[in-house]
Amino acid sequence: MLATKHQNTIDNAVKANHERRFYSQYPEHPKAYGEAAAASGMTSYQQLLNQPFDRLLQTGSNERVGEEVSPYTLENLGITYPSFTVEELVAQAGAAGRQWANTPVSNRADILVETLERVKGLFFEIAYATMHTTGQSFMMSFQASGPHANDRALEAIAMGYEELHRFPAEQRWEKPMGKVTLQLQKTFKAVPRGIGLVIGCSTFPVWNSLPGIYADLVTGNPVIVKPHPKAVLPIALVISAIQQVLHENGFDPHLCQLAADSSAQPLTTALCEHPRITLIDYTGGSSFGDYVESLRGKTVFTEKAGVNSVILDSVKDVDAVVQNLAFAVCLYSGQMCTAPQNFFIPEQGIATAAGNLGFNETAQQIRDAIAALVNNPKMGAGTLGAVQNDVTLQRAQDAARLGGKVLLQGGPVPNEEFSKARMCSPTVLEVTSADHNIYEKELFGPVILLVKTKNTAHSIQLARQMAEQHGAITCAAYTTDPVVKEKIAEEMNSVFTPVSFNFTGLIWVNQHAAFSDFHVTGGNPAGNASFTNQEFIVKRFVWVGNREVVSD
Amino acid sequence: MLATKHQNTIDNAVKANHERRFYSQYPEHPKAYGEAAAASGMTSYQQLLNQPFDRLLQTGSNERVGEEVSPYTLENLGITYPSFTVEELVAQAGAAGRQWANTPVSNRADILVETLERVKGLFFEIAYATMHTTGQSFMMSFQASGPHANDRALEAIAMGYEELHRFPAEQRWEKPMGKVTLQLQKTFKAVPRGIGLVIGCSTFPVWNSLPGIYADLVTGNPVIVKPHPKAVLPIALVISAIQQVLHENGFDPHLCQLAADSSAQPLTTALCEHPRITLIDYTGGSSFGDYVESLRGKTVFTEKAGVNSVILDSVKDVDAVVQNLAFAVCLYSGQMCTAPQNFFIPEQGIATAAGNLGFNETAQQIRDAIAALVNNPKMGAGTLGAVQNDVTLQRAQDAARLGGKVLLQGGPVPNEEFSKARMCSPTVLEVTSADHNIYEKELFGPVILLVKTKNTAHSIQLARQMAEQHGAITCAAYTTDPVVKEKIAEEMNSVFTPVSFNFTGLIWVNQHAAFSDFHVTGGNPAGNASFTNQEFIVKRFVWVGNREVVSD
Structure with missing residues (x-):
């Protein structure tokens, strides 16, 4: 167990969430990551092409899918990913979830920050993968899928860490009743809601998915990540890093699974409607988003279309x-x-x-x-x-x-x-x-x-x-x-x-900064959720309190 | 404006919400309210019988309704309440809401605590009203509709006070960009969601309604209270006190309206489906509760049936x-x-x-x-x-x-x-x-x-x-x-x-204490909401941030 390796990072992020000044854990400029990083990232990316993607720790698949095409070269990337049935994904998530749910949030948060540090080592690979799936420029690919996404993930971890510490795990309740005092020993638990599903989009496959993934994980829920079939590689790299850190720390890597599918045989609807999937984060078009919001018995977080x-x-x-x-x-x-x-x-x-x-x-x-x-x-x-x-x-x-x-x-x-x-x-x-x-x-x-x-x-x-x-x-x-x-x-x-x-100069309306700007408010038809307000966190778990009479 | 008359009460309640020890602002024993209070409360209650209820500050009604029968005497109470159309109620709420939404939460909370103090003066009247509508014993009527309900209301006020102070109203954001520093002035507002509707039940007309009423009001939303037609008087007394305090402090009493209706011509469905009603708190049977939960575009808080x-x-x-x-x-x-x-x-x-x-x-x-x-x-x-x-x-x-x-x-x-x-x-x-x-x-x-x-x-x-x-x-x-x-x-x-x-002695499983026990968890079919966790508060408003470039 990592114990409190990253306590300082978490404490600073909690403080930043409150203050909403400029704050960043991961510098946005590529040069901050060393001279050699860009070239070695490019080499690593190229080695992934035309190969089965083999960095995941998910087991049991015999099928593979892959249909990504670079908007820059119009060539197929030739990468395939293991595919699983909905039942396999849900069963693995459910089995992995129990140990995680019983792990204190301090430890969960610490391990999750460690995963972000591991992702940091992949920023350049993820940047090239983003560029050649989304069509973003190199600089935007680097920043949006790298440091900016990591900062938004840390923001969600910190918000979860704070919310789950809001009430004491144990408390003695003593009610004066005239000559006697009634005593109850109370315990308070934040019980995770179930299994999360994060549905990604083709333009921001990392930035729009990380908040939901980390919000699910910090609150104790296993998560299944269903990327757009045309933009899998960037998030597959992130998930591989998360799985490795989980595994190294004695947790089941299936706590965070990639659910790659194909345009011909999409898994999305079947995943959404599975009764054990209780949390859904969705980024994409409004018509599917409206369908997701209409599902009964699910807690849903959406970012859909808007007219700015x-x-x-x-x-x-x-x-x-x-x-x-x-x-x-x-x-x-x-x-x-x-x-x-x-x-x-x-x-x-x-x-x-x-x-x-x-x-x-x-x-x-x-x-x-x-x-x-x-x-x-x-x-x-x-x-x-x-x-x-x-x-x-x-x-x-x-x-x-x-x-x-x-x-x-x-x-x-x-x-x-x-x-x-x-x-x-x-x-x-x-x-x-x-x-x-x-x-x-x-x-x-x-x-x-x-x-x-x-x-x-x-x-x-x-x-x-x-x-x-x-x-x-x-x-x-x-x-x-x-x-x-x-x-x-x-x-x-x-x-x-x-x-x-009155925006002029080096700041544009398109940009929303982690730790300061709420991304989407959740109040109009463009989406019902916000990166990262309290609602984005507290709907993912339930406070349950037990009581026992204190015997004399 | 009351300024900060009740700041100490609010601060103590915020602390109690966190600690979850025994805490109570309103003593539960009738004797705490003076020797004469019981008798004078009984007299006041009796004077209300067989009369039009005239303590509300709602204007414009020509119709009256009333069909309450005492479970103890089986006699009609003979009290009538003014009735209004759904459009009248919604229009009055909307008009009243603007000033309230722009009132700082500190002032809103202070005025709301003042309303609880006013309600305190009616505890005995409310107790007899509760007894003769619900069938509760005098002692339960007094405690549940009086001090216990007021404590739960204060709990909601305190949770709202804290949540709405979570982020600064103004903040300077300064991003270092090499030789220059990018500066934005940011403002953060908790914008109320709209108009609230609180639907009461016939057995706990005050205790189950006050958390929703006060949660709506502290977060800046006007509220329409639709009691069960057989249990109007207890909550009508509370609403009359709220309206009087609002009026005395320069606010529109229509911020909290009574929507009395009759069994023959219920208003509930039309209120629920009105597009300007965006928040609904419901206590009652599961089948109507399921309907309320199924409404699109509404934020809904329910307590339905369960099997304990x-x-x-x-x-x-x-x-x-x-x-x-x-x-x-x-x-x-x-x-x-x-x-x-x-x-x-x-x-x-x-x-x-x-x-x-x-x-x-x-x-x-x-x-x-x-x-x-x-x-x-x-x-x-x-x-x-x-x-x-x-x-x-x-x-x-x-x-x-x-x-x-x-x-x-x-x-x-x-x-x-x-x-x-x-x-x-x-x-x-x-x-x-x-x-x-x-x-x-x-x-x-x-x-x-x-x-x-x-x-x-x-x-x-x-x-x-x-x-x-x-x-x-x-x-x-x-x-x-x-x-x-x-x-x-x-x-x-x-x-x-x-x-x-292992409950024995003077504590029973039926009892949930304010400031300590979450009432209903919100996680199973018995209801989707909880008195009072953060979710009960934060879903009633939306954080919206504006930004402006700081000119040199």
């Missing part, structure tokens, strides 16, 4: 604003759940420090900033990354057919490193506020809509309505007027949508 | 045990959700300090202890109270038809004070472990089943199965063997059922 707004009212420096927004739009080709989509701009334009800027001029500046970024040979390809799949590519290429006026037509982007990369630059459409049917849907990928409104009050009303009816994970707003700012905050917050005001 | 077990393995003093159990069975004629129903006894009997006691002898002792209590002229009527309604009475009178062997036939009990009281002493039936169809249902009221099992392991298996499949709120177990004790705890806790071991 930008409200433009008034700015100090319009160049800084449009450059910031252009980057937010181009980053990973709009395939982030936090990417802005609907830009609400008043028909009379916006106020700037240099005077009023008309609607057409504002739209033109946004369009030009995006075009400039896309066409910047040092920035374009690296910011856009690749498009994860052909469906998204097709939708982006056909965006002009949605309606409205095409201000910028997306198309191929040259990529010096990967000539076959699946790419499409953003399409910018101008629509009117009457075009609800166009802008009330999530247009996942590189498509944005500039919506002409009557005025800022109208913009706020529409942004609020979109968030309330269709969900929103972010809202960017630009205003120099404190009254307007207060109004935007009140209206968007009332539909449980956070607002990022 | 007693596991008899071995005892030190059999007389002390059967006396304790007899009292637990007779208390309020088995109409407590915590009352024991199924007594699992091994066919070879139980071990006692005086040697083995056979099954028949054990059964006989339980039967005799109940008969002795019922027939004790100083104890019987007062312990049993009255039966709340005719359906329960009929079921109790017909219990022998359920099957099995009748060890004790329930029937009328003389009541010196109320000659017409609706009463029925407990029926004791002996059944076999094969009689699932008899013992797997909740038999609400004065009926218990002695189930003959193969051995204690079999008893545990059946008790566990009942809790898992049909729900359980309590389990009483008697064993002198530490290994058996551990086994019972593990098995019952695994189905989220707390165990009370």
Whole structure:
């Protein structure tokens, strides 16, 4: 048993969760991990290609699956993973769970931090695996699947550690009853809910899955991880590290299992509906997410689709604003759940420090900033990354057919490193506020809509309505007027949508920082859960108290 | 504004919630409230009879409803309450909510404690109102609807106060980026979920409703209270006190509304399904409870029916045990959700300090202890109270038809004070472990089943199965063997059922103490919520964070 090797890390993370200042356990810059790490990570990644993946400690499979294709090379990775039946997965999880449930949370947390340290050694491998399954740039792949995901995992561990220590394991209860005192010895246990299932997505296979995995584990539940069949390798590497650390510490590695499946024979529904699966974390499209939320007798945590707004009212420096927004739009080709989509701009334009800027001029500046970024040979390809799949590519290429006026037509982007990369630059459409049917849907990928409104009050009303009816994970707003700012905050917050005001420079609305920003609020249709508030933790276990009369 | 008049009370309650020692803000003994209080409470209660109830500050009603009948006198109380349409109630709640949502939680908590102090002045009136609607004895009416309910309300206020202070309202986030530091000003708000609805039951109209009412209010949500039409007066008195204190402090009394309805024209379903009602607390039968839990887009807290077990393995003093159990069975004629129903006894009997006691002898002792209590002229009527309604009475009178062997036939009990009281002493039936169809249902009221099992392991298996499949709120177990004790705890806790071991003397399995015992765990079919764990609080609001770039 590791005892309290990582107590200091846990204590600091608990404190950071409360304070919500900037905090990070895992530095986000690749250079922090040594000179040689990148090259050796690349070599390790390449050695995984065209091989059966053999690092898992899951036993008993005779079948293998694998269908990953790099969005950069369009080649099959050729990696296969062991596959299991739902009954095998559930039985193994159930058997592994008992010892874990009876392990004190301090020990569980310590072992889980040790798994993160083991994952740290794989950051570069995981980065290349993420790049060649999701289409993210190398830098985003490294940060999102590496240090940022580990930080969010640590955040969940710390929240669990704190919540499970909330009540004493034993307490003497002494009630004065006149001349006598009634005495009971009480015990309080946080009993894990059951077996967890974490369903991953194809664009953020690690970042979106780690909070649920670690929240399940720290609260004592075994977890089965069902990745998207096109993005298995990044999370398979993480799970292999978790399994190894569990095994080394005398625990059953089946506490955290990979449930790889195929597009032809998916396991997801059967897993969701298995009576012993009581906790489900889901990231993905809204229609399957709504199905998961509708399951009776399950505790469900979802992140689904949303329609994110930008409200433009008034700015100090319009160049800084449009450059910031252009980057937010181009980053990973709009395939982030936090990417802005609907830009609400008043028909009379916006106020700037240099005077009023008309609607057409504002739209033109946004369009030009995006075009400039896309066409910047040092920035374009690296910011856009690749498009994860052909469906998204097709939708982006056909965006002009949605309606409205095409201000910028997306198309191929040259990529010096990967000539076959699946790419499409953003399409910018101008629509009117009457075009609800166009802008009330999530247009996942590189498509944005500039919506002409009557005025800022109208913009706020529409942004609020979109968030309330269709969900929103972010809202960017630009205003120099404190009254307007207060109004935007009140209206968007009332539909449980956070607002990022006046972002310029090296910070973008797409980014949510561990230990400080709640990712998704859980209050609107974009999802019912939040990384990582108390609800994300406390719904995974049940407080049960026993009592005994103290004999004299 | 009261500022921090009750800060000390709140701080002590927060501490008590953590420690889970004995703690009480409101003494449970009537004598603690002064010599004159009982008589003046009786007078006030009598003045309410046969009158329109006029203490509410709700406006705009032209209709009145009222159909309460005393289980002691079988006479109609003759009290009518103003009635409102669902749209009126929801509109008033929505209008009242805005100011409350923007009031700091410290002020909300302070005002809410002040309402409890006001309720304290009505304890005796509420006691008589409870007695003559529920059929509880005077002492239970006083304690359950008075100090015990107030303590549970304070527990919820304190949990909300702590949770809403968990994160800072403002924080500066400073991220080092090489030569520059990125600075964001962040704000964190706990945004209330919407409008709450609390649906009461006819047996514990105050105790079971106050936690939901106060949890909604402390987290910033207005609340509509829909009592059982046969038990309105006790909670109407509480609501009148809440409304008066809100009004005196400049808040809209419609933050907490009474939604009285009639058996002929119930409002419950229409309230539940109104889109602006987003939080529902429900106490009552399982079939309506299952419906409430199935509603999409609502956050629901339920306490439904359960089948509570007693596991008899071995005892030190059999007389002390059967006396304790007899009292637990007779208390309020088995109409407590915590009352024991199924007594699992091994066919070879139980071990006692005086040697083995056979099954028949054990059964006989339980039967005799109940008969002795019922027939004790100083104890019987007062312990049993009255039966709340005719359906329960009929079921109790017909219990022998359920099957099995009748060890004790329930029937009328003389009541010196109320000659017409609706009463029925407990029926004791002996059944076999094969009689699932008899013992797997909740038999609400004065009926218990002695189930003959193969051995204690079999008893545990059946008790566990009942809790898992049909729900359980309590389990009483008697064993002198530490290994058996551990086994019972593990098995019952695994189905989220707390165990009370070896209760004798002045403590009964039916009792759950505020600040220490979680009432219902929320983990089995008896209910999905718990008084008062964190989940009971944190699901009522949403953390939303805004960010702004700090300008130089």
